Amino acid sequence: xxxxxxxxxxxxxxxxxxxxxxxxxxxxxxxxxxxxxxxxxxxxxxxxxxxxxxxxxxxxxxxxxxxxxxxxxxxxxxxxxxxxxxxxxxxxxxxxxxxxxxxxxxxxxxxxxxxxxxxxxxxxxxxxxxxxxxxxxxxxxxxxxxxxxxxxxxxxxxxxxxxxxxxxxxxxxxxxxxxxxxxxxxxxxxxxxxxxxxxxxxxxxxxxxxxxxxxxxxxxxxxxxxxxxxxxxxxxxxxxxxxxxxxxxxxxxxxxxxxxxxxxxxxxxxxxxxxxxxxxxxxxxxxxxxxxxxxxxxxxxxxxxxxxxxxxxxxxxxxxxxxxxxxxxxxxx
Amino acid sequence: xxxxxxxxxxxxxxxxxxxxxxxxxxxxxxxxxxxxxxxxxxxxxxxxxxxxxxxxxxxxxxxxxxxxxxxxxxxxxxxxxxxxxxxxxxxxxxxxxxxxxxxxxxxxxxxxxxxxxxxxxxxxxxxxxxxxxxxxxxxxxxxxxxxxxxxxxxxxxxxxxxxxxxxxxxxxxxxxxxxxxxxxxxxxxxxxxxxxxxxxxxxxxxxxxxxxxxxxxxxxxxxxxxxxxxxxxxxxxxxxxxxxxxxxxxxxxxxxxxxxxxx
Numbered sequence: 172x173x174x175x176x177x178x179x180x181x182x183x184x185x186x187x188x189x190x191x192x193x194x195x196x197x198x199x200x201x202x203x204x205x206x207x208x209x210x211x212x213x214x215x216x217x218x219x220x221x222x223x224x225x226x227x228x229x230x231x232x233x234x235x236x237x238x239x240x241x242x243x244x245x246x247x248x249x250x251x252x253x254x255x256x257x258x259x260x261x262x263x264x265x266x267x268x269x270x271x272x273x274x275x276x277x278x279x280x281x282x283x284x285x286x287x288x289x290x291x292x293x294x295x296x297x298x299x300x301x302x303x304x305x306x307x308x309x310x311x312x313x314x315x316x317x318x319x320x321x322x323x324x325x326x327x328x329x330x331x332x333x334x335x336x337x338x339x340x341x342x343x344x345x346x347x348x349x350x351x352x353x354x355x356x357x358x359x360x361x362x363x364x365x366x367x368x369x370x371x372x373x374x375x376x377x378x379x380x381x382x383x384x385x386x387x388x389x390x391x392x393x394x395x396x397x398x399x400x401x402x403x404x405x406x407x408x409x410x411x412x413x414x415x416x417x418x419x420x421x422x423x424x425x426x427x428x429x430x431x432x433x434x435x436x437x438x439x440x441x442x443x444x445x446x447x448x449x450x451x452x453x454x455x456x457x458x459x460x461x462x463x464x465x466x467x468x469x470x471x472x473x474x475x476x477x478x479x480x481x482x483x484x485x486x487x488x489x490x491x492x493x494x495x496x497x498x499x500x501x502x503x504x
Numbered sequence: 505x506x507x508x509x510x511x512x513x514x515x516x517x518x519x520x521x522x523x524x525x526x527x528x529x530x531x532x533x534x535x536x537x538x539x540x541x542x543x544x545x546x547x548x549x550x551x552x553x554x555x556x557x558x559x560x561x562x563x564x565x566x567x568x569x570x571x572x573x574x575x576x577x578x579x580x581x582x583x584x585x586x587x588x589x590x591x592x593x594x595x596x597x598x599x600x601x602x603x604x605x606x607x608x609x610x611x612x613x614x615x616x617x618x619x620x621x622x623x624x625x626x627x628x629x630x631x632x633x634x635x636x637x638x639x640x641x642x643x644x645x646x647x648x649x650x651x652x653x654x655x656x657x658x659x660x661x662x663x664x665x666x667x668x669x670x671x672x673x674x675x676x677x678x679x680x681x682x683x684x685x686x687x688x689x690x691x692x693x694x695x696x697x698x699x700x701x702x703x704x705x706x707x708x709x710x711x712x713x714x715x716x717x718x719x720x721x722x723x724x725x726x727x728x729x730x731x732x733x734x735x736x737x738x739x740x741x742x743x744x745x746x747x748x749x750x751x752x753x754x755x756x757x758x759x760x761x762x763x764x765x766x767x
Contacts, residue, residue, distance in 0.1 A: 182763060237601070237764055240604075240605055241604060241605070242601050242604045242605065242762070242764055243762070243763065243764060244760045244761075244762075258760075261604070262607050262608070262609065263607070265604075265605050265606060265607050266607045268605070270605045272601070275598070275599070275601070275602075277602050277605075279518060279522075281522045281525050281526075282518065282521055282522060282525060286518060286521065289514065289518075290514055290515065290518060293510060293511045293514040294511065294606055294607065294608065295607065296507060322525070
């Protein structure tokens, strides 16, 4: 459904020295710097798949989405979505996609919500019978009927997001692009939005591309992820693969109650040959243990060896894996 | 075409609903609009009564040119005012994005999305002045004028629109071109009077560079004297068509350079 090959997007940026003087200098002698927002990214997405883009702020996720939706022209590379070139065939292409930017709304701000749908019906030339059918369905999924008579400006953020999703889905697009669909929402609303997205994906076989900072979005929705950092793809695959590859170990953290013993020596002797890493910092200690070793065994040995006040076991979760990938800036492919 | 008209009607219906949504604001706006029009008419007559003739043009001819200039200005202002927003902030704040995700050409979408009802004032004042002055015997109307006059007005409006198109397109590169548009657009003030009263530099500018003289003085002179139809009317048609094509072309290539705004 989506095919991206070596996509690159460069922006020209005028570099200014700080202060008014710098701005004035830049006015007469601008020094231009080229910033590569997306650097040679390739991936494919199948029909009906939900693919998540993750990456820190400024990684290039939004730029990638904007290229996929035809808003930005790639500097180089090939992009095909649903058989179209999003830039060259933009007007035909956008009939088949829906776009939601979490930070912006496409609803008619001053008017009751129903008016937005009236206009979208004309823009996408949805027949009246089909329109009623779609509205019924969208109301079922997103519960928008109670919002219809309220001016958009009076909607809460959560209500607005539901309305924006419905607006993007009215013409039953083949591909739905969601740029931070859960940004700024509370936990309950987030959950509802996620459920609705999953349901629309299932019912319509809509291919969905989403970017997010919230890893729960990814865990609950995405079949596959592409991780970008500094414009480069650093990981592509399923979430379980990611966990499998990078989440092999668990952490056992403990607080030592009696510091009189030769703790370091005792622990190293016992654990080192089993491949357990030992870290000590004052009274706090950490053991990094392979997931295949039962925690009970390690705990028993630890407690036999030294006096411990407190203890906790942490499975490595997606968040910590991703944090590690961001921090080490290495490619894990 | 049917789809286009239906869509346009829907957009404009939304525009009126938006106007009516804020009742007090609408009523105040409507009142100040009426007040504006009456005062500007009174003002024009006071001024023109002080100048019986200008550079050899009698009072009626000056009123005719003045009124003539307001009609295309009003038509353009009424129909394509949204282009100003592109020049001033739509590109800068990224709200232009949404036009690019809809199955309509963004230029068309921007223009058809709204009207500017205030512009009716310019149009109505212009019509009043043209009807008044032409009834004073400075023009002998011909049958062909039934067609030629409206067509001339459309072409003259296109000069305005195309200039706004071109300058607003610059914002697609520079993010903001409102001040340039303001500067270029304000030269239309020179079009209100016979160009003979200006310095040669200004005459040159409003004839060949920013050809606002073709939106009033030249065609008005044709209707008054029937001289040089190729230059006065033909020139206008040629400029309107080339400028509009170039404006559309600039938008076309500007869209490639559009960089959106971070989110």
